[in-house]
Amino acid sequence: MTIKEDKLEGQKTSGGNVVSKKLIPYGGYYTSKVPGHDPELTETGPGTPMGEFMRAFWHPVCMSIELTDTPRYLKILGEELVAFRDGSGRVGVLHAHCVHRGASLEYGAIQERGIRCCYHGMVFDVDGTCLHVPFPKGEEKEAEKFACSIQQGAYKAVERNGLVFAYMGPPDAEPPFPEWEGDFTVLPGDELVPYSNFQHCNWLQVQDNAADNYHPTALHAGKNVVNGQYQGTTFDEVGAASMEVAPDMHFVPVQQGRSLACAGARRVDKDRLFVRVQHQVLPNLSLHAYTSEDGSKKKLFSRFHIIRWTVPVDDENSKMIGWRVMGPGIDTRGVGKKELVGYESIDFLEGQVAMRRPERFGEYKLEDLPPIPPNHRERENYKAAQYAPGDYEAIISQRPIAVHALENPTKFDAGLFLFRKLLRDALRGTNPAASAQSFAEWFRANAGAPNSYCSGNVFEIPEGDTVEEEVARRRKVTKTIVSILNESERLKADERAVFVREKFEELEQSMKN
Structure with missing residues (x-):
């Protein structure tokens, strides 16, 4: 039997040594010992470092x-x-x-x-x-x-x-209540619709998923559903092939390391480029641009579609709780279903919640809802989840608390690892700007309404003549977008929106010349 040795660059043990692993066919015996989880980031009870940090924020x-x-x-x-x-x-x-x-x-x-x-x-x-x-x-x-x-x-x-x-x-x-941008930039006719989804796993792997902009390429692609066994209608939820394209990602710590801008560029077609910027804010807030973008029309600086906190219940359970922005201002395709957004229910991507395909509730009473199943394998529609898994299945199946020591990250995992680093810097005091006290002072300085980098954009930028030129083009666009958003931090509300859109127009024109 041949044994191949492989050096894993950048992966280190707690002692700082580079890990060397042997790749052995049928070698499960050698990898059957599971190390412990990362208590610094995953444990949130009273007196724990993460627990004390989280208690400094509104949830x-x-x-x-x-x-x-x-x-x-x-x-x-x-x-x-x-x-x-x-x-x-x-x-x-x-x-x-x-x-x-x-x-x-x-x-x-x-x-x-x-x-x-x-x-x-x-x-x-x-x-x-x-x-x-x-x-x-x-x-x-x-x-x-x-x-x-x-x-x-x-x-x-x-x-x-x-x-x-x-x-x-x-x-x-007590810090100011964070009214991000004052009203979360909901346009006239749009509204914040609340929802709450229970997750049978540690909070961090749910939050990690929000910074993982690469997973839709596989997990949310209809072509990967087993034998076409759809449950619901929301796979390929973006409505265009663009979401199945592997994004070119650019991750940048912003707001003095208090948050992370995650900019992903996907080619819609030869004439249009779809760039979605997600905003991850310490410790557990994520702000998402339009989830159903088909890229058919030019769009610059479209704002919030999902505003979500990942709230620990205990160390092995958590909640995704926040708002879906509903209405014609954000949902330009008109595919959202308000009546499906609520307690243990969401209107997109079957598999986000523990109860797959809940009854189509309109006005409902809480006591009429089925109970949250205690174990994900006890669900009535477990096999349907195997045919067409969603975020919920992928996240909870990482174990009740994901074991970071067993991960083998790739380049496209950079976002979640950067966010984990921002968390550690905040907990350890290596970034004073991200301390709880500094956060509170920053909120006060911004009247409790700081800016968000979240935005959805469809640029009329032609495809590069070669693969190398296209890659360089996508990367230049994503980096410039984050740079413009950084520059706009000094502005507020409409003045900021006008500034950003003008700069985005200039960027688009520069890429056509």
Whole structure:
């Protein structure tokens, strides 16, 4: 038996040594030992480096429709919580276990003001203040004294466009709520439609997927579906062959290393070039340009189509929760289906959620929805998922927590590895600009509304005469786009949009000459 040795450039052990591996046919025995996961980036419980960093930011924790006439049990960042809307309309996010004797407030009764524990009747306000202790008559003073001595753990919560956000960090370090670009640049007639999808795996591999702009070439291509066994209609979701073209990617840390611009150029045809810029923001926000672009018409600086946070539930589960922008301004092909966007449902790409092909809900009640399956192989449509896997299957199948030490990255994985580096730099203090305190100061300096690099663009740029010329052309365009967006950071709103579009026009003309 011949044994081939292969040096893996750039891959190192924790000790810094270059890894050398032997390629042995049928050599599974030699690779059967699975090392541990990367705790620095994957573990998010209280007191962990990533957990403490994440707690310095606002996160969506549930959808507004989840707040009914009973409390909603949640697990976020490894903490057991309950969310509720009291009779006065205020939203509370409290620790689940009553500070008195530990009974869960998920069985509590929502009051006009606050929530009452089912076990002994303690009532807590949305800020955790104890409002009532049910002592016997005549012992009111003792009850009042006891109430002043306890406080339920609580987190500040706000609602935005159908989502409930919570800040779970130190109260005296609360950052401004991040209103990116003020209104996420939703055009007149468009709207932010909330959704929440459970993921049976660690948060980071879900976030990694957003920075992996290469995977649509295989995973979302109809030609790769086994025996044409489609489930739904959303493979080849871009509507053109352009999405199946391997993109020429350009990844650039921007905003002083607080985020990553991921620019991918795909050739639509000999006359048009489709360039999509995704924006990944520390620690867990991703902003996506139009997902259904067919490249048939010129388009410059089209903005948000998906705004998404990857929120850890615990170390082995997470949520994709955010908004789909719906309406004619962004969805120029009119293919979006608002009625399919919501709790455990999405209107594009079957396989994004745990429940494949959920019933086509219009107006629905939360209790009418089927439960999230505890194990992805127990799903009713498991075989359909094998025929036509989507992001959900690819991501969760990397193990509950992906093992980074076993990865063999290629050039097109650069985006997710760069984002991991930005995270490490923030956690370790090697990039002070990305610290939680610096982030908060940056938000304040931008009135809580910093700019995003997210954009979708279709340029009328002809194909190069040779392969080498075409590659150089695509790379020049992507680099110049990010450079222009960098230059536009000093501007806001309409002034910025006009500046960027003018510069993009100049870029297009320069590539025709």
